[in-house]
Amino acid sequence: MKIITTIHLAIGFILAMFCIVTFGYIKQTQRVQKSVEAVLATSDVIREGESAQKMLLDLETGMRGYLLTGRQTFLSPYNKGQVIIARTVRRLDSLTEAYPSQNQLVHLIEQDAQEWIINFSEPLIAARAKVHLSSSHKQYYDSLFNATAQKAKGKLIIDRARKKFELIEAEEEIIKRAKVREMNDSLMQTNDIALGLTLLAILAGSLTAYLLGKTIRKRFMKMTALANSIANGNYQVTLTDTRHDEISSLTHSLNRMAHKLQQSFDHLTKMNRELDQFAYVVSHDLKAPLRAINNLAEWIAEDLDSQEPEITNNLTILRGRVQRMENLINGILEYARVGRKExxxxxxxxxxxxxxxxxxxxxxxxxxxxxxxxxxxxxxxxxxxxxxxxxxxxxxxxxxxxxxxxxxxxxxxxxxxxxxxxxxxxxxxxxxxxxxxxxxxxxxxxxxxxxxxxxxxxxxxxxxxxxxxxxxxxxxxxxxxxxxxxxxxxxxxxxxxxxxxxxx
Missing domain, CATH: 3.30.565.10 (Histidine kinase-like ATPase, C-terminal domain)
Structure with missing residues (x-):
């Protein structure tokens, strides 16, 4: 497997781990969200229940004020309360659909409210409105009042409804506490899962990086040793690498370079030997004729008993040129030897x-x-x-x-x-x-x-x-x-x- 493929797989594995972490965190967040919504729903039920009880109290207060004074202004909160309590009961009915026992209590409360309005408050209000018409109407109102209000029949109905509200609130409080605990547990579980998965991802990534780095480092150290051997002049070293990746290609290239350098070194050694041989030839075989020419020039000058200045000058120039040629040969040899001799x-x-x-x-x-x-x-x-x-x-x-x-x-x-x-x-x-x-x-x-x-x-x-x-x-x-x-x-x-x- 190629190194780049291994690196891609390692990175992919780490990314997959982080994806799992993210997915798990999202799922846990959804659970927490549901728990929060449930807690909010119970709060809504309690709030609506409290609002309905307040409206019942407004109904009672408005009716009593009207019965005592006969003034229509006391019926305003009574009429408004009927509308609001009907709307509140509908909301409670919707909020408690998931809880049959509470939903049944809501329906019973609705029945109690209707019973109180139809059988208690409305007859009394209607009778009270006709008291001023005749004495018989007043007698009817008094008898009705004594038969219902004096015997607290309306209060019994309202108290019955309030007890049902109390049951709903008590049950909602229990549900709320349970949902809060569930929410807290979900939050703790979310943190634990996220922390655990993150640590697992870090551990897996670190282990993968360590193993990959160790493998690559070991192979690079071998190649460094090979390169140092080559730099120190040992061109016969080779490195065996059975893998088939980018480092293997580099290793094979180093081996080929070492082989080529060994060939070049052998060739250079051969050329140096030939150059030394050439230097020997130049030093001895070429200098010998020059010395012979110089000696001949001396002998000719000695044997030539001539006083011609031109001939003497030419022989002197000839010997000078021979000496210059020998100096040039010595200079060339000295220049060629620079850097070759240790x-x-x-x-x-x-x-x-x-x-x-x-x-x-x-x-x-x-x-x-x-x-x-x-x-x-x-x-x-x-x-x-x-x-x-x-x-x-x-x-x-x-x-x-x-x-x-x-x-x-x-x-x-x-x-x-x-x-x-x-x-x-x-x-x-x-x-x-x-x-x-x-x-x-x-x-x-x-x-x-x-x-x-x-x-x-x-x-x-x-x-x-x-x-x-x-x-x-x-x-x-x-x-x-x-x-x-x-x-x-x-x-x-x-x-x-x-x-x-x-x-x-």
């Missing part, structure tokens, strides 16, 4: 290298060479550092336009490099030649004017760049020349303060 590193003072170079170069006595006091101590290939400074100092002496010049050597410590400067007060180098002079066989003056192979600066540039540094020129015509180059630091490089040296 040289052991050592720790040394740059000041000592400069002194050694100056002793070997033997500059004119009129020249002044100043070496700064802050020359560092390097851990590097001493021979290569010597070659760099020797070539730069040699050029400063050779191409100076006077016999009493001055050369200064300075050093500056950077973060990861040392920066060296070799400055002279010679004729300078025009800007258009700043890059050209580092090319092989390039010289500023004709070889007949200044004998040179044109390889020295090319060797310097190659050595410095092979070691990770860089070199450039700061100069202009007639303003002297400063060669600036950088040399990478090693861990053991420490700055050493030396006394300023003056060599004249």
């Amino acid at each position: 040289i052991k590193k050592s720790t040394f003072s740059v000041n000592s290298v400069l002194k050694e170079a100056l002793e070997n170069l033997s500059p004119p006595a009129s020249f002044q060479v100043k070496i700064a006091a802050d020359m560092p101590t390097l851990t590097a290939e001493k021979t290569l550092v010597y070659q760099v400074f020797s070539n730069l100092l040699s050029n400063a002496f050779k191409y100076h336009h006077t016999q009493n010049g001055c050369v200064e050597v300075r050093a500056k410590e950077l973060e990861n490099m040392y920066q060296f400067e070799v400055q002279d007060d010679g004729p300078g180098i025009p800007k258009e030649y700043h890059q050209k002079v580092f090319g092989i066989f390039q010289t500023m003056e004709a070889r007949d004017v200044k004998e040179s192979t044109g390889i020295g600066l090319a060797i310097v540039k190659k050595i410095i760049e092979e070691k990770g540094g860089s070199i450039w020129i700061e100069s202009d015509k007639g303003q002297g020349t400063t060669f600036v180059f950088t040399w990478p630091k090693e861990k053991k490089d420490l700055p050493v303060l030396l006394e300023t040296a003056y060599v004249s």
Whole structure:
């Protein structure tokens, strides 16, 4: 299975878990909502019951006021109460449909209300309205009043209805408390389920991520080890990966790269052997004819008893050209060997290298060479550092336009490099030649004017760049020349303060 497929499945599993959490939360929320609606319904039943009882009280109050005074204003709350109580009973009937016992009580209350109105209040109100018409009407009202109101028949009916209301309220209170408990239980259950499912989703996601990460990390560590082996020059290592995913493709690519590098290394080794063989041929087989030509020129000059200046000059030029050719061959060999031959590193003072170079170069006595006091101590290939400074100092002496010049050597410590400067007060180098002079066989003056192979600066540039540094020129015509180059630091490089040296 491909890694991207595994990742998609893991993400899908985590998302599915969260979907389950959401679905469970929604279901529990619906249960809570139903419980809340049930609690609100019981509250409505209690509220409507209380409203109906208040209306019964208004009916009684309005009727009594009218019976005592005969004034029609007392019948206003009585008439209004009949309408409201009828509407309230209908609402109670609708609210208690789910509870048969309560619904039956509502119907009984409706019957009690109708009985009170039809058999008690209405006859009394009608009789009271005719009292002023005749004494017989008054007698009828008095007898009716004594037979009903005085014997509290209306009160008995109202009290019976109130007891039914009390039963409804009591039962609704029980239902309400039960629904509240159910709602609280649902809320607690919702929180528990949501928390449990969320923790389960997090645990499953974390476990999946851990297992996937561990598997990928282990395989990447193997590939890192393979890459490090390749970087250290061991190209014969291989990594076995039986899976068929993206990392397997990368592993196979690394194996192919290691194989290709091994082939290239073998080919390079073969080419180096052939180059060494060629160097041997150049050193011996090509130099031998040159030496023979030089010897013949000497012998001819000795045997030719001629005083012709032209012939003597031509023989001298011939020997000079032979010497130049030998120097060119030596320069080419030296340039080709840069970076190919492993040289052991050592720790040394740059000041000592400069002194050694100056002793070997033997500059004119009129020249002044100043070496700064802050020359560092390097851990590097001493021979290569010597070659760099020797070539730069040699050029400063050779191409100076006077016999009493001055050369200064300075050093500056950077973060990861040392920066060296070799400055002279010679004729300078025009800007258009700043890059050209580092090319092989390039010289500023004709070889007949200044004998040179044109390889020295090319060797310097190659050595410095092979070691990770860089070199450039700061100069202009007639303003002297400063060669600036950088040399990478090693861990053991420490700055050493030396006394300023003056060599004249």
